[in-house]
Amino acid sequence: xxxxxxxxxxxxxxxxxxxxxxxxxxxxxxxxxxxxxxxxxxxxxxxxxxxxxxxxxxxxxxxxxxxxxxxxxxxxxxxxxxxxxxxxxxxxxxxxxxxxxxxxxxxxxxxxxxxxxxxxxxxxxxxxxxxxxxxxxxxxxxxxxxxxxxxxxxxxxxxxxxxxxxxxxxxxxxxxxxxxxxxxxxxxxxxxxxxxxxxxxxxxxxxxxxxxxxxxxxxxxxxxxxxxxxxxxxxxxxxxxxxxxxxxxxxxxxxxxxxxxxxxxxxxxxxxxxxxxxxxxxxxxxxxxxxxxxxxxxxxxxxxxxxxxxxxxxxxxxxxxxxx
Amino acid sequence: xxxxxxxxxxxxxxxxxxxxxxxxxxxxxxxxxxxxxxxxxxxxxxxxxxxxxxxxxxxxxxxxxxxxxxxxxxxxxxxxxxxxxxxxxxxxxxxxxxxxxxxxxxxxxxxxxxxxxxxxxxxxxxxxxxxxxxxxxxxxxxxxxxxxxxxxxxxxxxxxxxxxxxxxxxxxxxxxxxxxxxxxxxxxxxxxxxxxxxxxxxxxxxxxxxxxxxxxxxxxxxxxxxxxxxxxxxxxxxxxxxxxxxxxxxxxxxxxxxxxxxxxxxxxxxxxxxxxxxxxxxxxxxxxxxxxxxxxxxxxxxxxxxxxxxxxxxxxxxxxxxxxxxxxxxxxxxxxxxxxxxxxxxxxxxxxxxxxxxxxxxxxxxxxxxxxxxxxxxxxxxxxxxxxxxxxxxxxxxxxxxxxxxxxxxxxxxxxxxxxxxxxxxxxxxxxxxxxxxxxxxxxxxxxxxxxxxxxxxxxxxxxxxxxxxxxxxxxxxxxxxxxxxxxxxxxxxxxxxxxxx
Numbered sequence: 118x119x120x121x122x123x124x125x126x127x128x129x130x131x132x133x134x135x136x137x138x139x140x141x142x143x144x145x146x147x148x149x150x151x152x153x154x155x156x157x158x159x160x161x162x163x164x165x166x167x168x169x170x171x172x173x174x175x176x177x178x179x180x181x182x183x184x185x186x187x188x189x190x191x192x193x194x195x196x197x198x199x200x201x202x203x204x205x206x207x208x209x210x211x212x213x214x215x216x217x218x219x220x221x222x223x224x225x226x227x228x229x230x231x232x233x234x235x236x237x238x239x240x241x242x243x244x245x246x247x248x249x250x251x252x253x254x255x256x257x258x259x260x261x262x263x264x265x266x267x268x269x270x271x272x273x274x275x276x277x278x279x280x281x282x283x284x285x286x287x288x289x290x291x292x293x294x295x296x297x298x299x300x301x302x303x304x305x306x307x308x309x310x311x312x313x314x315x316x317x318x319x320x321x322x323x324x325x326x327x328x329x330x331x332x333x334x335x336x337x338x339x340x341x342x343x344x345x346x347x348x349x350x351x352x353x354x355x356x357x358x359x360x361x362x363x364x365x366x367x368x369x370x371x372x373x374x375x376x377x378x379x380x381x382x383x384x385x386x387x388x389x390x391x392x393x394x395x396x397x398x399x400x401x402x403x404x405x406x407x408x409x410x411x412x413x414x415x416x417x418x419x420x421x422x423x424x425x426x427x428x429x430x431x432x433x434x435x436x437x438x439x440x441x
Numbered sequence: 442x443x444x445x446x447x448x449x450x451x452x453x454x455x456x457x458x459x460x461x462x463x464x465x466x467x468x469x470x471x472x473x474x475x476x477x478x479x480x481x482x483x484x485x486x487x488x489x490x491x492x493x494x495x496x497x498x499x500x501x502x503x504x505x506x507x508x509x510x511x512x513x514x515x516x517x518x519x520x521x522x523x524x525x526x527x528x529x530x531x532x533x534x535x536x537x538x539x540x541x542x543x544x545x546x547x548x549x550x551x552x553x554x555x556x557x558x559x560x561x562x563x564x565x566x567x568x569x570x571x572x573x574x575x576x577x578x579x580x581x582x583x584x585x586x587x588x589x590x591x592x593x594x595x596x597x598x599x600x601x602x603x604x605x606x607x608x609x610x611x612x613x614x615x616x617x618x619x620x621x622x623x624x625x626x627x628x629x630x631x632x633x634x635x636x637x638x639x640x641x642x643x644x645x646x647x648x649x650x651x652x653x654x655x656x657x658x659x660x661x662x663x664x665x666x667x668x669x670x671x672x673x674x675x676x677x678x679x680x681x682x683x684x685x686x687x688x689x690x691x692x693x694x695x696x697x698x699x700x701x702x703x704x705x706x707x708x709x710x711x712x713x714x715x716x717x718x719x720x721x722x723x724x725x726x727x728x729x730x731x732x733x734x735x736x737x738x739x740x741x742x743x744x745x746x747x748x749x750x751x752x753x754x755x756x757x758x759x760x761x762x763x764x765x766x767x768x769x770x771x772x773x774x775x776x777x778x779x780x781x782x783x784x785x786x787x788x789x790x791x792x793x794x795x796x797x798x799x800x801x802x803x804x805x806x807x808x809x810x811x812x813x814x815x816x817x818x819x820x821x822x823x824x825x826x827x828x829x830x831x832x833x834x835x836x837x838x839x840x841x842x843x844x845x846x847x848x849x850x851x852x853x854x855x856x857x858x859x860x861x862x863x864x865x866x867x868x869x870x871x872x873x874x875x876x877x878x879x880x881x882x883x884x885x886x887x888x889x890x891x892x893x894x895x896x897x898x899x900x901x902x903x904x905x906x907x908x909x910x911x912x913x914x915x916x917x918x919x920x921x922x923x924x925x926x927x928x929x930x931x932x933x934x935x936x937x938x939x940x941x942x943x
Binding site for chain 2 (some may be wrong): 297303305306309310313314317318319320322323382
């Protein structure tokens with residue numbers, strides 16, 4: 118029994134399965150192969166973003182700029198493919214490098230300039246979006262706006278194995294590697310230590326600045342991967358790509374058990390969180406609730422998850438208090 | 442007991458603004474030696490420790506470890522050189538397991554950078570076995586009792602293969618029994634040629650555990666010699682200076698116990714909280730100090746929290762000045778003139794970022810404002826009165842509370858509750874982590890409050906303190922009252938035997 122008790126996210130997984138079961142019984146169009154394909158296609162990139170978001174949140178921080186990094190990386194891709202006519206083997210690494218640099222810049226603001234993560238990434242959220250407009254090939258060469266990208270390597274990403282899109286496998290790889298990183302490496306232990314008790318981590322000689330910068334770089338990298346998935350599917354990019362997506366990514370990470378207090382969570386929970394979000398949003402849509410309700414629902418789910426996190430924190434505090 | 446010199450600090454100096462926190466301090470610690478470091482709050486102990494752990498870079502001075510000069514100012518470098526510190530406040534990550542906490546930041550790894558979990562566990566088991574420390578490796582630290590958390594800290598320091606161990610008031614949160622265990626561990630460390638710098642306010646401990654002592658006052662080393670060469674009065678005199686030492690001596694002489702007990706003020710009957718404390722009954726009189734003492738875990742804090750309305754009571758009733766008293770929350774209790782000074786100053790009592798004045802008037806904003814607007818003059822007058830009455834130093838209302846020494850913070854905290862016609866003052870461990878000088882000042886404040894007719898209830902584990910200030914003492918054991926005694930007719934050994942239950 119003890120080994121069962123140690124499985125993380127098991128309540129979340131059960132909740133996920135029950136939710137899927139309920140929608141399957143309510144709506145005939147929910148329990149179709151196409152619908153599950155839709156959910157996988159619509160939310161795999163969300164899962165990637167949520168896994169990335171878990172790193173700053175584990176540190177006790179947050180990354181609000183991921184939506185803008187998605188747009189920035191997407192626009193770098195647009196320019197590379199359509200203005201410069203470069204091949205995917207060059208453009209794709211450049212897109213990812215751009216997102217990593219954006220992430221590192223967040224980290225430097227937070228550790229170097231000692232800004233609060235919320236404020237720092239709120240500011241870069243505006244900055245990266247602004248830069249996206251400034252470099253937009255759509256503005257510079259209006260005739261390119263209607264052309265689609267036809268790079269083989271990029272379009273190859275938008276493919277399927279049965280009902281499963283490649284993006285889903287990419288998500289599995291990202292989540293698996295992230296979990297390995299968090300659970301089995303010293304860097305991962307350092308992340309939990311910094312998030313759990315910053316002062317103890319500092320006194321243990323853990324390089325807090327470097328750990329923080331890497332976490333935001335990972336969050337940026339995941340935003341770059343999400344941009345890749347989106348651009349390959351749309352075969353173009355836009356300045357307003359990924360607007361508001363940070364809200365869903367944060368909600369998915371927190372639903373997935375990453376505590377805003379820092380120090381608790383993992384990389385698998387956010388994946389389940391992202392698909393739970395997808396199942397609920399698409400499911401409610403299929404049983405007849407309007408799409409306009411989606412942001413409202415996302416917000417409510419976020420509130421619910423944060424509230425639940427507070428309740429858990431209260432319980433932990435109570436336990437600590439009793440033992441003293 | 443003279444081993445090789447493991448750590449030598451020379452001319453260590455640190456200035457904050459214009460003031461010297463530490464001036465030209467020398468310190469040596471030898472292998473297999475326990476050196477006590479004593480000093481009043483603000484004498485520079487914390488600064489010295491921070492320099493030795495690398496948390497603070499000194500303005501001048503050198504550190505040598507086994508003859509090698511170490512560039513100061515980096516925690517990682519000091520740890521590598523074999524200096525480890527057990528901090529007064531737990532420095533653990535509550536959400537991680539014991540195993541992960543022991544190896545925080547330096548888990549053994551495989552070639553690929555993956556943590557070698559098996560090796561980690563084996564090392565931990567070897568370590569704990571070697572020192573006979575019993576800890577559940579897979580338990581999350583936040584779920585452990587405080588005493589066990591301290592052991593995790595010790596294990597963490599030992600796992601560093603530390604040659605020099607700094608212990609910053611390691612017994613502050615421990616029960617008597619646990620202190621014995623700790624001393625046993627220190628003995629076995631000495632046999633393994635570890636050098637220990639032992640910081641404590643409890644003079645008994647210093648005479649029991651240390652061979653040498655370094656005394657700091659106002660940032661300077663005023664004495665460094667074997668403990669045997671300096672007796673208690675002399676140590677005290679060096680520590681706090683001539684005048685205060687005399688005052689402390691008169692406190693322990695027992696003249697405080699002349700009792701002018703008034704009316705029963707707070708009467709408690711059969712107070713019970715299921716699974717915590719049972720059938721606790723006592724009466725607290727106006728103009729008396731009643732101390733509640735007992736071992737860690739005897740539920741004293743839980744009891745006073747319930748009296749204050751912070752926790753729920755399952756049964757029992759209370760009378761305050763002849764009227765029924767059943768506070769649903771602290772606000773109710775405060776309105777009836779009951780005040781509570783919690784144990785953890787930093788977390789529960791003070792706004793460290795705010796000024797002395799803001800903290801002092803916080804609990805009485807109503808009486809210094811009109812129509813909801815603060816009356817600046819009234820506020821200032823009140824603040825100055827409190828500062829001089831309590832002897833808060835520096836006597837500046839604008840000073841940030843977080844920058845005050847521990848003793849002065851405690852005075853502000855007490856001052857916060859003094860206005861409002863407080864009838865019952867409850868204090869939880871009021872002098873933990875406070876130096877001898879400030880202790881004696883706080884005792885004077887409490888004594889004068891008592892003479893003004895306040896009823897004072899103090900939770901204390903410090904037997905010297907109980908004997909010095911209490912009129913009566915209530916001993917609790919495992920949530921039950923073991924007995925209530927007059928301190929005039931009680932000896933220290935008797936009290937200890939009641940507490941321990943022999």
